[in-house]
Amino acid sequence: MSDGAVQPEFGPDLAEVFGPAHADGGPELIQLLTPEGERVHHPEFDLDFSAEELQGLYRDMVLVRRLDVEATALQRHGELGIWAQLLGQEAAQIGAGRALRSQDFVFPTYREHGVAWCRGLDPLKLLGLFRGVDHGDWNPSDYNFNLYTIVIGAQTLHATGYAMGMQRDGVVGTGDPDRDAAVLAHFGDGASSQGDVNEAFIFAASYNAPVVFFCQNNQWAISEPIERQSRIPLYQRALGFGFPGLRVDGNDVLATYAVTRAALQRARDGQGPTFVEAYTYRMGAHTTTDDPTRYRLTADVEHWKLKDPIARLEVYLKRNGLGDDDFFADLTAEADELGHTLREGCKAMPDPEPLEIFDRVYAETPPELAAQRDGFADYLASFEGAH
């Protein structure tokens, strides 16, 4: 991950400041459950999970993986124009999503299907954008979950501004757990290079805004490896802006949950922003139109398969008798049911009505646009007789 040239011959020794960097997450990686399914302990972030909680997290991951698989298949069958897969990132998203309280607000990218799931969004709603029937058909304030944002990094500034709004609303640092709120801002490793994201860090630090910057470092920005964006571990970026950065094993749902929960609480308490780097891997293509064989090795993908976020929790559950056969069988049935609903629901999604677009451009449609709409309506009507 890090580059030999980083050692300066003067000034602070970066290796000393940050500790050594390691290709596999390094010692700074916060972990509670190993790839082998061993529960390990952490001095700062340990948490007890009940059997129910563990099953819940497992269930979430299994179902969002199914959602992802179904959507991918729907794209192959021409029902979606494109799909941005989350394969491999289930733990990062469910860990983060379950750490939220209802009053928190989330700014996703275009890949946060797992977080959307945690916010209670009907997964069918996620398909509209990718099918091409809408740009997201939910009211963000119904779920405290913003629409997907496609321009890389833009939403991190919105998140910061939203958090500044929370400060002004007096819902930060009051000590009332049902009142205090925070913002969770998602972005990718590639996004960390955008000016907007770095400006978001600056504004959040300057105003001590209650925002958690949650970066899923899935090692790739389309075909570009993380090394192109940063030559030191990404979470360290935050330190230079004056707020803490942490690297968590993003394939470990327990650690991701624990770390995000702590960071959100810190924000709600009025202690300002935190950067959480969820160290994970994009197991699939960037999107269904991408061909990763052009730029990465199968061996790397195989290596990461061993760290599968679902498999490790499954091993842990089974080994510790935390889920009987019925549990797993029921879950499979539930996943099948979800798949069925998605397939049917997707195909049934109606195309939008062209004339609607004119009514939604503005809160108050100007007369000239209304005239354009009417002209187009007349034009369309002129064909009705013809056909």
Add this chain to the structure above:
Amino acid sequence: MSDGAVQPEFGPDLAEVFGPAHADGGPELIQLLTPEGERVHHPEFDLDFSAEELQGLYRDMVLVRRLDVEATALQRHGELGIWAQLLGQEAAQIGAGRALRSQDFVFPTYREHGVAWCRGLDPLKLLGLFRGVDHGDWNPSDYNFNLYTIVIGAQTLHATGYAMGMQRDGVVGTGDPDRDAAVLAHFGDGASSQGDVNEAFIFAASYNAPVVFFCQNNQWAISEPIERQSRIPLYQRALGFGFPGLRVDGNDVLATYAVTRAALQRARDGQGPTFVEAYTYRMGAHTTTDDPTRYRLTADVEHWKLKDPIARLEVYLKRNGLGDDDFFADLTAEADELGHTLREGCKAMPDPEPLEIFDRVYAETPPELAAQRDGFADYLASFEGAH
């Protein structure tokens, strides 16, 4: 300078990572000459200066201060539209400017009159932009000194790209001191908040480009104090991008020279970027149109007067018999002469010829613009008879 809220309750302890922050530059401040004119030593950046060198640096500072005073007066007399004063920043600029080799290339902001001086630019050329007769009337490649850039931060990306060009030209890390080159990129504390500047850090780190980011932290961005831009010392920003950052006493010409020299050498050697924060103070207004009494205390300005960059070297020279009365008298005469030249030269600067603008928009003027030019020429000519 730093903010109480920066202490996280988890993650790396920022105070431990960076050391404590201090309002007056702090212990991390690299200094070779104290405000009282005492020569102090530094484990990494000590340098011996000959009497001639010291006199040279002193002379430069005195003359650029005079340049600044004259330009300010010319603005008051209506000869310039505006002037961006360097008062108080002479050491930072001369220290940096003298550390350059001729093959290095400089990207200034709009305030680097002292660096321009070191590059051998006729100071009169600096006035054109502020008088409104041009946007800078020199060929950057004649001086390896770019034109002034007014859009905050934009030039840091140009600097990085230029440095990438040097890499491709094979003039980095060859070991030949007359060949190896680097770029010096200037910007202010306020500029550090621009996306462009942070992207420049990312590109420079990613390609290990031979560029020194030289930030004059003069504590103010017009009316906004440095605290609005960063809650930790600015030089630490670089560490999060994976390259070294240093804070030097920007009112100490010796330390600024020594640190910039080392950073440039590191870049020329192929070891990549360095961030140098020259910790200084804008003694004057932001520009001649600004009124700093609206936003800052006279007491602060008085405090910084005691750290005057010229006074401390003068004390040192005098105390150590490094300049006799003739030296100081000659320098005063030289400064008077410079003032005279500037005053006369400025007033003699002709207004541009309006029609020229059409010829310089493109390397190849398109016919439609040529036609616009001709039309305007005819229009102008139509008045000739009339008046």
Add this chain to the structure above:
Amino acid sequence: MVSTSSTGQKVTLAKGLNLGLRKAMEADDKVLLMGEDVGKLGGVFRITDGLQKDFGEDRVIDSPLAESGIVGTAVGMAMRGYRPVVEIQFDGFVYPAYDQIVCQVAKIHFRSKGRVKMPMVIRIPFGGGIGAVEHHSESPEAQFAHTPGLKVVACSNPVDGYWMIQQAIAHDDPVIFLEPKRQYHADKAELDETATPAPLFTSKVVRPGSDATLLAYGPTVKTCMKAAEAAAGEGRSLEVIDLRTLSPLDMGPVLDSVRRTGRAVVVHEAHVNLGMGAELASRITEECFYSLEAPVLRVGGFDTPYPASRIEEEWLPDLDRVLDAVDRSLEF
């Protein structure tokens, strides 16, 4: 926090805007101001003078030096229910925020099927003539007017400044609010705070006439008024329309006028090529094809970057160039 409500005071454009902002902040505590140096300094043009003192740092927010950051965080505040009023220090510095403006501010209402409103005002001092250095005299309006989802208005005088800024802030769509900086401290006008202003998105005939129509906005309204005055001396009657709204355009008064006069000249400081004049000329021609005695002519900044300030007055459309175009139109 005393509201300086009074009638009949004479105010500059700067003061009119300042009073209007104060009114808007008093009327709705969701209104926030944000920008570089808007706090203690009151902005480099002093438009926000005294507001931080009276409304506090939470409502008049000095921002880090980053325009994308300013507009981007303002988007988030708007989503949270605030009504941010952003100051861009100078026209030429709006571009780092361009992406946030055209891809986010302009599109969020549409993207969300109208569920998320974006009641943001982006104030931009625009235009030249103040003897400034590069990037301080730009006229970026056409770029914003070309972008669906934004509304774009320009005030030209103190009274409009006072009313229009309040109307823009109260409006639920994002408004690019252009202020002719050359006029900030130029002329005073009587302000009657009890009057009923014209609606925001309307154009106004500011001088009636019958021989030709001059279309102007922002700084060129004054130029055209002077031109009409001068023309009157030579027996020519020019109608002057202050467009006030650039997107949407209010074509009613424009078409009425051109149908009467048969001739139109559009005057703006922006480059002629693809400036507002192009759109106006196209629409006028389409609507008044048989009433036009001459093609719509355009007078504007040349298709070159804004020049060094010592020749800016030659570059900017002035009385003579307007009258020259009128002559050409009349002689066509």
Add this chain to the structure above:
Amino acid sequence: MVSTSSTGQKVTLAKGLNLGLRKAMEADDKVLLMGEDVGKLGGVFRITDGLQKDFGEDRVIDSPLAESGIVGTAVGMAMRGYRPVVEIQFDGFVYPAYDQIVCQVAKIHFRSKGRVKMPMVIRIPFGGGIGAVEHHSESPEAQFAHTPGLKVVACSNPVDGYWMIQQAIAHDDPVIFLEPKRQYHADKAELDETATPAPLFTSKVVRPGSDATLLAYGPTVKTCMKAAEAAAGEGRSLEVIDLRTLSPLDMGPVLDSVRRTGRAVVVHEAHVNLGMGAELASRITEECFYSLEAPVLRVGGFDTPYPASRIEEEWLPDLDRVLDAVDRSLEF
């Protein structure tokens, strides 16, 4: 590194551009390519396919994910004597680089009194019709054409792609190079690499006709050719001009044509309001006032944000809407 010089091969637009880039890189080793995913992946549209392999990582540069950074560093490389060719991944992602483009790339030659050249090409896949999500189907040309200092061209077919990209790279001014992405892999055309291409900044009559003139560029050239074909079936003769250059405009062929036909319809995907059609209509009307039988009509994207892809074909100008405008023009 073998130049695939051959005559008579049939190529797509994507291949034509790829071959043209290769030629330009072979001809001048100062030519560099830069952008997101342009290396191993060959760009998301594969336009730079195989070039990094053949020319190395120093000349085909995968950049960090930051458009302002890409264009800003390219400016520096151009100052150092290189000729950077920047790829913007999709039209909608050019905006983070907008400031660098309009304030730096466009102005450096002027600012430096011609001492610093800025031979940069910014390639932008533009336009819609590929079923993509938001921001992937924009037509930003008017904004760039409004900016003095930039030149703006659009290719419409494989052969032009091959030649125009080489000409743009060899040109000393910055060129915004628009590529109709919908056409990348659509049609093939015979490429004769030994031919002599028309100069870059010229428009071309691509189908002669006498009843009305269709003005198009990029993706709408094909639409207009089809429309002309259909009209011919009904006995109407439409002339089609592929503008190719948007700034500067090459008005010669346009005016010649309109003087003959008396009627013009401009067709582009960009929003009609302040789109290229506005400028063309204004200029044509000014120059051909007495030859016009009808006002110049404009067919374009509506003045709404680009819609969800399932209705994009209704939003985009198509054959029927072009013919409808022709009818309106003829019946005027």
